[in-house]
Amino acid sequence: xxxxxxxxxxxxxxxxxxxxxxxxxxxxxxxxxxxxxxxxxxxxxxxxxxxxxxxxxxxxxxxxxxxxxxxxxxxxxxxxxxxxxxxxxxxxxxxxxxxxxxxxxxxxxxxxxxxxxxxxxxxxxxxxxxxxxxxxxxxxxxxxxxxxxxxxxxxxxxxxxxxxxxxxxxxxxxxxxxxxxxxxxxxxxxxxxxxxxxxxxxxxxxxxxxxxxxxxxxxxxxxxxxxxxxxxxxxxxxxxxxxxxxxxxxxxxxxxxxxxxxxxxxxxxxxxxxxxxxxxxxxxxxxxxxxxxxxxxxxxxxxxxxxxxxxxxxxxxxxxxxxxxxx
Amino acid sequence: xxxxxxxxxxxxxxxxxxxxxxxxxxxxxxxxxxxxxxxxxxxxxxxxxxxxxxxxxxxxxxxxxxxxxxxxxxxxxxxxxxxxxxxxxxxxxxxxxxxxxxxxxxxxxxxxxxxxxxxxxxxxxxxxxxxxxxxxxxxxxxxxxxxxxxxxxxxxxxxxxxxxxxxxxxxxxxxxxxxxxxxxxxxxxxxxxxxxxxxxxxxxxxxxxxxxxxxxxxxxxxxxxxxxxxxxxxxxxxxxxxxxxxxxxxxxxxxxxxxxxxxxxxxxxxxxxxxxxxxxxxxxxxxxxxxxxxxxxxxxxxxxxxxxxxxxxxxxxxxxxxxxxxxxxxxxxxxxxxxxxx
Numbered sequence: 001x002x003x004x005x006x007x008x009x010x011x012x013x014x015x016x017x018x019x020x021x022x023x024x025x026x027x028x029x030x031x032x033x034x035x036x037x038x039x040x041x042x043x044x045x046x047x048x049x050x051x052x053x054x055x056x057x058x059x060x061x062x063x064x065x066x067x068x069x070x071x072x073x074x075x076x077x078x079x080x081x082x083x084x085x086x087x088x089x090x091x092x093x094x095x096x097x098x099x100x101x102x103x104x105x106x107x108x109x110x111x112x113x114x115x116x117x118x119x120x121x122x123x124x125x126x127x128x129x130x131x132x133x134x135x136x137x138x139x140x141x142x143x144x145x146x147x148x149x150x151x152x153x154x155x156x157x158x159x160x161x162x163x164x165x166x167x168x169x170x171x172x173x174x175x176x177x178x179x180x181x182x183x184x185x186x187x188x189x190x191x192x193x194x195x196x197x198x199x200x201x202x203x204x205x206x207x208x209x210x211x212x213x214x215x216x217x218x219x220x221x222x223x224x225x226x227x228x229x230x231x232x233x234x235x236x237x238x239x240x241x242x243x244x245x246x247x248x249x250x251x252x253x254x255x256x257x258x259x260x261x262x263x264x265x266x267x268x269x270x271x272x273x274x275x276x277x278x279x280x281x282x283x284x285x286x287x288x289x290x291x292x293x294x295x296x297x298x299x300x301x302x303x304x305x306x307x308x309x310x311x312x313x314x315x316x317x318x319x320x321x322x323x324x325x326x327x
Numbered sequence: 328x329x330x331x332x333x334x335x336x337x338x339x340x341x342x343x344x345x346x347x348x349x350x351x352x353x354x355x356x357x358x359x360x361x362x363x364x365x366x367x368x369x370x371x372x373x374x375x376x377x378x379x380x381x382x383x384x385x386x387x388x389x390x391x392x393x394x395x396x397x398x399x400x401x402x403x404x405x406x407x408x409x410x411x412x413x414x415x416x417x418x419x420x421x422x423x424x425x426x427x428x429x430x431x432x433x434x435x436x437x438x439x440x441x442x443x444x445x446x447x448x449x450x451x452x453x454x455x456x457x458x459x460x461x462x463x464x465x466x467x468x469x470x471x472x473x474x475x476x477x478x479x480x481x482x483x484x485x486x487x488x489x490x491x492x493x494x495x496x497x498x499x500x501x502x503x504x505x506x507x508x509x510x511x512x513x514x515x516x517x518x519x520x521x522x523x524x525x526x527x528x529x530x531x532x533x534x535x536x537x538x539x540x541x542x543x544x545x546x547x548x549x550x551x552x553x554x555x556x557x558x559x560x561x562x563x564x565x566x567x568x569x570x571x572x573x574x575x576x577x578x579x580x581x582x583x584x585x586x587x588x589x590x591x592x593x594x595x596x597x598x599x600x601x602x603x604x605x606x607x608x609x610x611x612x613x614x615x616x617x618x619x620x621x622x623x624x625x626x627x628x629x630x631x632x633x634x635x636x637x638x639x640x641x642x643x644x645x646x647x648x649x650x651x652x653x654x655x656x657x658x659x660x661x662x663x664x665x666x667x668x669x
Contacts, residue, residue: 040609046529046530046531047529159620160390161620189389189390189556189621190389190556190558190597190600190601191389191596191597191600191615191617192620193600193602194599194600194602194613194615195615197602197613198612198613198615201609201610201612202612216529216530217530217602218530218604219559219601219602219603219604220602221604222602222603222604222605222606222608223602223608223609223613224609225609226609242606242607242609243606243607245606246604246605246606246607247606247607248606258531259530259531260604262530262531262533262534263530263559263604264534264557264559264560264562264563265559265603265604266558266559266562266586266598266601266603267586267587267603269562269563269582269583270563272538273533273534273537273538273563274534275531275532275533275534275535275538276531276532277535279499279501279532
């Protein structure tokens with residue numbers, strides 16, 4: 001495999017299956033991508049497309065009954081999937097890669113103060129005196145725009161935005177290089193959502209971080225992601241830069257196009273919103289050929305028979321569609 | 328006090344709501360008990376609006392603004408603290424017994440979460456049949472099932488007979504929300520209160536559900552009250568939008584006016600905060616012209632309740648009494664003293 005110094009992480013041919021009683025669910029089927037230093041990579045798609053699964057796979061902690069079947073995840077020149085659990089705990093999780101889980105802000109232990117919550121995480125990883133640890137914590141609280149007053153408070157005394165900021169600070173204070181954010185703004189109000197997005201942008205600059213930003217909302221992704229990876233039914237449908245996906249020309253994969261048409265825009269009055277008929281396929285038995293062909297209005301015979309590879313149609317822009325160059 | 332006879336005269340308005348309030352009492356501390364003090368969470372604090380027959384009325388705002396409480400007041404799941412509600416020319420502010428049952432038949436609700444709003448042990452047939460049994464509309468089961476079939480056809484769950492035999496878990500999110508809509512239609516209501524009906528549904532099918540709801544509304548001549556935090560879908564779906572903040576309506580009008588020419592500073596901030604799927608915004612920090620977070624509904628700021636967060640607030644905003652909704656013409660109402668200056 002080629003090694004590129006710009007890349008902080010490389011994922012090659014990753015397969016993750018959920019082994020259910022009905023058979024393996026192919027949640028991630030041969031997914032390859034990379035993350036560059038200092039960029040935000042957005043993962044978008046409908047529920048069940050494998051975006052959260054990708055996030056947990058990168059930390060090598062698939063939720064049961066999931067298991068990584070094959071593939072490699074290379075961070076700092078080392079395949080973290082070959083490491084054993086205790087090494088990953090010691091050297092990878094939170095040290096190199098941390099994650100803001102979906103709904104984490106609502107899962108803060110209600111009987112712990114913020115101070116205790118944050119100290120626990122920090123002291124688990126670092127042997128540090130309480131004073132030093134607290135100084136570090138308060139520095140990170142400052143970075144996420146909170147004052148030290150919150151330390152003595154309990155989660156129920158804080159607003160949603162404040163809790164999300166605490167979760168973000170907790171993900172950052174071991175100085176990881178990569179932060180995975182899974183739907184960090186979904187449960188928040190629009191105004192708070194905009195504030196959190198601004199915060200993530202500032203942090204990316206200040207701390208030189210690389211983000212993976214997972215969301216189902218194409219509109220939010222447009223605000224944060226330098227590159228966007230659209231997933232459908234456990235596969236990557238399209239990867240491109242922000243401009244290639246959201247620009248005038250429009251994306252190249254029919255799924256991305258239709259999804260973008262289905263996203264309501266505030267300043268554009270449309271008579272009828274478009275939608276994609278049907279539902280994503282059952283991943284126990286994915287359809288042959290292109291996984292999107294059953295819902296695609298551009299499908300031809302070849303789409304039903306052969307699976308399209310992810311090919312580069314211009315620099316940085318890769319699409320998995322037989323017909324993508326025809327329009 | 329509002330003149331009741333005047334309210335009753337207007338038949339174009341299916342709902343006329345005047346000064347509606349819902350205050351929830353807070354449990355008292357020992358000191359407060361002896362001092363005979365009582366604090367309240369003022370969830371809805373004096374709202375007035377009319378809903379026309381056959382329109383889709385949108386209630387928009389952040390969490391905690393009182394939009395869901397308003398929905399519950401309209402559903403009569405809660406009794407108001409004060410104010411007045413007139414439905415079809417009849418006073419329905421306080422109802423009980425058979426009158427309430429009759430009212431609920433006419434006003435139905437679609438809930439946010441189609442996964443939690445259905446009994447998992449019921450087949451879709453039972454889910455839809457239950458309201459008919461409760462309201463004793465049909466004597467024979469055959470009649471009820473016929474009605475169920477008709478309702479499922481109405482929401483395009485085809486073939487209805489097949490869907491009747493399924494359990495909720497066998498349906499996708501979109502199909503469940505269709506079934507939930509069918510359930511709300513089954514008693515031939517004239518009003519449907521839809522509380523965030525699409526917020527839990529995948530983006531690709533969200534438009535499909537809204538589309539279906541709009542079709543049903545047109546076919547049956549229904550009136551909808553659409554409660555949401557999402558301005559983008561509200562613009563597409565509604566005929567009029569009321570923007571709520573801390574229990575009050577701050578701006579009301581047709582969607583084009585409210586979204587393209589917002590006059591209240593709060594509406595402006597909300598609109599500025601909405602993300603849009605267009606390129607070239609990654610490296611910019613978004614400016615949201617609003618300060619801090621929404622205060623608690625227990626301590627509502629004096630004067631204009633938005634003034635502590637408002638970038639345009641001046642002395643008059645907190646010195647004088649709260650501004651009322653003022654008509655700017657064309658049915659565009661705004662509750663701001665300084666809308667002309669900003």
